[in-house]
Amino acid sequence: xxxxxxxxxxxxxxxxxxxxxxxxxxxxxxxxxxxxxxxxxxxxxxxxxxxxxxxxxxxxxxxxxxxxxxxxxxxxxxxxxxxxxxxxxxxxxxxxxxxxxxxxxxxxxxxxxxxxxxxxxxxxxxxxxxxxxxxxxxxxxxxxxxxxxxxxxxxxxxxxxxxxxxxxxxxxxxxxxxxxxxxxxxxxxxxxxxxxxxxxxxxxxxxxxxxxxxxx
Amino acid sequence: xxxxxxxxxxxxxxxxxxxxxxxxxxxxxxxxxxxxxxxxxxxxxxxxxxxxxxxxxxxxxxxxxxxxxxxxxxxxxxxxxxxxxxxxxxxxxxxxxxxxxxxxxxxxxxxxxxxxxxxxxxxxxxxxxxxxxxxxxxxxxxxxxxxxxxxxxxxxxxxxxxxxxxxxxxxxxxxxxxxxxxxxxxxxxxxxxxxxxxxxxxxxxxxxxxxxxxxx
DNA sequence: ACTTGTTTTAAACAACCGTTTAAAACAAGT
DNA sequence: ACTTGTTTTAAACGGTTGTTTAAAACAAGT
Numbered sequence: 213x214x215x216x217x218x219x220x221x222x223x224x225x226x227x228x229x230x231x232x233x234x235x236x237x238x239x240x241x242x243x244x245x246x247x248x249x250x251x252x253x254x255x256x257x258x259x260x261x262x263x264x265x266x267x268x269x270x271x272x273x274x275x276x277x278x279x280x281x282x283x284x285x286x287x288x289x290x291x292x293x294x295x296x297x298x299x300x301x302x303x304x305x306x307x308x309x310x311x312x313x314x315x316x317x318x319x320x321x322x323x324x325x326x327x328x329x330x331x332x333x334x335x336x337x338x339x340x341x342x343x344x345x346x347x348x349x350x351x352x353x354x355x356x357x358x359x360x361x362x363x364x365x366x367x368x369x370x371x372x373x374x375x376x377x378x379x380x381x382x383x384x385x386x387x388x389x390x391x392x393x394x395x396x397x398x399x400x401x402x403x404x405x406x407x408x409x410x411x412x413x414x415x416x417x418x419x420x421x422x423x424x425x426x427x428x
Numbered sequence: 429x430x431x432x433x434x435x436x437x438x439x440x441x442x443x444x445x446x447x448x449x450x451x452x453x454x455x456x457x458x459x460x461x462x463x464x465x466x467x468x469x470x471x472x473x474x475x476x477x478x479x480x481x482x483x484x485x486x487x488x489x490x491x492x493x494x495x496x497x498x499x500x501x502x503x504x505x506x507x508x509x510x511x512x513x514x515x516x517x518x519x520x521x522x523x524x525x526x527x528x529x530x531x532x533x534x535x536x537x538x539x540x541x542x543x544x545x546x547x548x549x550x551x552x553x554x555x556x557x558x559x560x561x562x563x564x565x566x567x568x569x570x571x572x573x574x575x576x577x578x579x580x581x582x583x584x585x586x587x588x589x590x591x592x593x594x595x596x597x598x599x600x601x602x603x604x605x606x607x608x609x610x611x612x613x614x615x616x617x618x619x620x621x622x623x624x625x626x627x628x629x630x631x632x633x634x635x636x637x638x639x640x641x642x643x644x
Numbered sequence: 645a646c647t648t649g650t651t652t653t654a655a656a657c658a659a660c661c662g663t664t665t666a667a668a669a670c671a672a673g674t
Numbered sequence: 675a676c677t678t679g680t681t682t683t684a685a686a687c688g689g690t691t692g693t694t695t696a697a698a699a700c701a702a703g704t
Contacts, residue, residue: 258692
């Protein structure tokens with residue numbers, strides 16, 4: 213029985229493995245030798261098919277993005293018929309699971325999380341195509357929850373607060389593992405944690421509504 | 429006029445510069461050559477005074493810790509006579525400023541933030557001496573705010589939520605700089621952002637108190 | 645079978661890393 | 675002045691990195 217990855221063309225195997233390894237250890241710590249070894253491919257193939265490690269990285273991100281698009285099409289969180297509170301919960305739950313899941317589902321979000329912490333040239337693209345839209349979605353949801361327009365900076369801070377609570381579990385994973393491992397022990401725990409972040413944020417947002425109404 | 433760092437002994441200059449560079453670029457991306465160059469010292473000095481780059485790193489962290497301890501002694505946030513709400517604000521404000529300040533004040537917290545994202549052997553020490561106590565302080569404050577004992581996991585999640593909101597501005601600095609630069613434009617803006625995180629978290633915590641009382 | 649263009653391969657390259665070496669420079673005690 | 679122990683120095687070492695090379699293997703058309 214031949215290895216499964218021997219049948220697919222070299223180019224595709226390289227891309228797939230590149231996504232995995234870049235997501236695992238980041239651009240800097242990933243070596244083209246490791247990528248090629250795991251893809252059953254000669255070291256020179258990276259230079260041959262892509263021009264450099266950098267180009268391979270960009271293509272890997274693009275590939276992961278395409279893969280993600282067709283893997284999970286427009287979420288239920290975009291369904292405008294649902295209440296904004298429910299949609300906020302769906303977004304957070306999906307985001308957290310993708311950040312913590314170790315299957316192919318989470319590769320894109322892991323690449324992005326790495327790119328956020330240690331940016332490369334690719335970050336600006338990622339912000340434009342992924343992060344800014346996600347922030348916009350948060351903004352819309354928050355807007356609908358509050359009902360009334362809100363101060364621009366306050367809105368930015370609220371988005372940051374929600375986003376920060378989620379990313380904590382990726383960027384500060386080491387702390388979670390050592391101090392609070394139960395919070396992400398299994399899928400159920402993750403779901404409960406997502407539920408907490410949602411409720412925590414909703415609790416925090418509602419008084420903003422009140423103080424706005426009172427001052428009107 | 430001789431360079432100021434020529435008078436201090438080699439050992440001390442190495443430590444000081446090491447703290448700076450490790451805080452700036454992290455353990456992996458820091459090169460002993462760069463450290464030695466900026467300290468006006470020969471490359472071999474690292475092996476001579478410390479055994480290796482690793483040991484230098486550990487000593488640098490320890491040095492930064494000592495420096496921080498005598499630079500800002502026990503905060504007002506420990507003053508038990510103040511209200512827990514106020515103390516929460518003080519902790520968050522101090523933490524955020526140290527995370528974002530580029531002077532010597534912030535070196536320790538930057539080293540720690542890096543260590544959290546990409547742990548080395550030093551992390552366990554740091555958790556025991558810095559992070560766990562800080563989390564304990566959050567726990568005490570939250571406890572006092574709520575008045576009544578709270579579920580252990582809920583407590584852990586609340587601490588994580590607050591901590592995550594703060595660390596967002598360090599670990600996801602690239603996003604802030606590109607999308608919401610006004611949030612940390614100057615000391616005043618940072619203070620306002622800290623105020624937001626505090627109010628956001630207080631808003632989120634209070635309903636926990638209510639739901640506990642109601643279920644009692 | 646032979647040619648042509650593409651793909652794969654083992655080996656080498658140049659640059660950089662942390663670390664070591666052995667000699668030179670220095671300081672202090674006698 | 676000379677010895678002894680410490681510090682500094684330029685140079686080199688061994689290993690790893692991304693990238694290149696030039697020859698071998700392969701595929702397809704005629």
